[in-house]
Amino acid sequence: MTENPKTVPKRRGAPLPTSASPADLRHPAADVFFEVFSIARMRGELLGETYLQPGQVLQRSAGAACFHVIQDAGCRLRLDGDGATTPLAPGDILFVPHGQGHRLESAAADTLPRITSGLFHFEGGCGQALLQGLPGLLHVSCQGADQSDPIGSREWLALTVAAMQKEVRNPSIGSAIMLSRIIDLMFIWAVRHWLAHAPQGIGGWIAALRDPLIGQALALLHAEPGAPWSVERLAGLVNQSRSSLTQRFARLVGQSPMRYLTHWRMQLAGQRLQTSRLRVSQIAEQLGYESEAAFSRAFRRAFGVAPSEYRTLA
Known part of the structure; x- marks a missing residue:
């Protein structure tokens, strides 16, 4: 599954790595869990x-x-x-x-x-x-x-x-x-x-961190949430075919890679709106959206309110 073409993030900031280095992914599960736990x-x-x-x-x-x-x-x-x-x-x-x-x-x-x-x-x-x-x-x-x-x-x-x-x-x-x-x-x-x-094969992103391949995929998405990700690019970095990665990711995490990424971007957006004075346009750019309007549409779908309204409710 991919995002709406009108809201597909464009390339910003540092370029994506072209290969997954073992040194970069020594503890992918630990890094992902730490980030989510810290924000929670x-x-x-x-x-x-x-x-x-x-x-x-x-x-x-x-x-x-x-x-x-x-x-x-x-x-x-x-x-x-x-x-x-x-x-x-x-x-x-x-x-x-x-x-x-x-x-x-x-x-x-x-x-x-x-x-x-x-x-x-x-x-x-x-x-x-x-x-x-x-x-x-x-x-x-x-x-x-x-x-x-x-x-x-x-x-x-x-x-x-x-x-x-x-x-x-x-x-x-x-x-x-x-x-x-x-x-x-x-x-x-x-x-x-x-x-x-826990038995192998149970769903949920925490259990999915045990899987070396999906753990690497999650680590890459969390390391560069604002990068111009696609399933093809992610699959290439973990040396899998597009279909193989999509099926395995959906089976273990419970949703497709791009849907997971969109959800994670929105979680980060909500956290930054609550804890920083960044403008909505700045948050949109950090998370890879090509315009504030595209970001606001995605945010409203996720939270039911506009980013500015969410900030006043926090």
């Missing part, structure tokens, strides 16, 4: 601790995305609409990124589970893009050794949780900032753990 601006906060008495239930209704850290004793998780029960052990981390309703039930009679809970949200325009493709539950257990966990999620999460507990018990200057950053780390480690264990 995750914000987390703790709600407090709950000691579950035998037979007691900690209920959370559907709504805000949340997380739980299980300490001292095990418990059980039930997601609304799902009859299955997930056993949880001390040290386990849970993120419910889509805010699905759920309940935690005590599973021990002698030692009370201590559950630290919190909320998180994304302030930036890329928040929804970041959550797309994630499952309804991110669950990492810190119990035992796991030879199938090459990234060491369990070890690092245990250290992160220990840092959070220390900050809660001994608050000082900047504790709120420290806790927010710790929640960021827990979320990233939970995503990495899920990616390490």
Whole structure:
């Protein structure tokens, strides 16, 4: 799929690279995820601790995305609409990124589970893009050794949780900032753990980053979002045919390369309108549009309002 001929970006700025150098793409997935996560601006906060008495239930209704850290004793998780029960052990981390309703039930009679809970949200325009493709539950257990966990999620999460507990018990200057950053780390480690264990072929751009070819393609688009991209040019840089790249990209990411690029340009446009004093024409030029009018039409299709109106609403 290509953009409307009237809004196809023209060549501006530095020329595109003619080949994909291994040095340029050493960590394409890391670079893409970092960029989206940074623009999404995750914000987390703790709600407090709950000691579950035998037979007691900690209920959370559907709504805000949340997380739980299980300490001292095990418990059980039930997601609304799902009859299955997930056993949880001390040290386990849970993120419910889509805010699905759920309940935690005590599973021990002698030692009370201590559950630290919190909320998180994304302030930036890329928040929804970041959550797309994630499952309804991110669950990492810190119990035992796991030879199938090459990234060491369990070890690092245990250290992160220990840092959070220390900050809660001994608050000082900047504790709120420290806790927010710790929640960021827990979320990233939970995503990495899920990616390490998720089956191949699942959709969504985060999972697609595991694929070396699509990871390179995404890295190229993110590195030069304002360049005059076409499927042919992108396919040539990753040594694929046009049809092969399009099919593989659509299967793993969920949309065509050019549709993904247009969506990403609009996310960048929204972020720059909110956080900079750049004129609309300047943003349009940075993102490769041949005129402010062409950019404004694309922006209105994406957000339902003109760029100038979007800026006043931010």
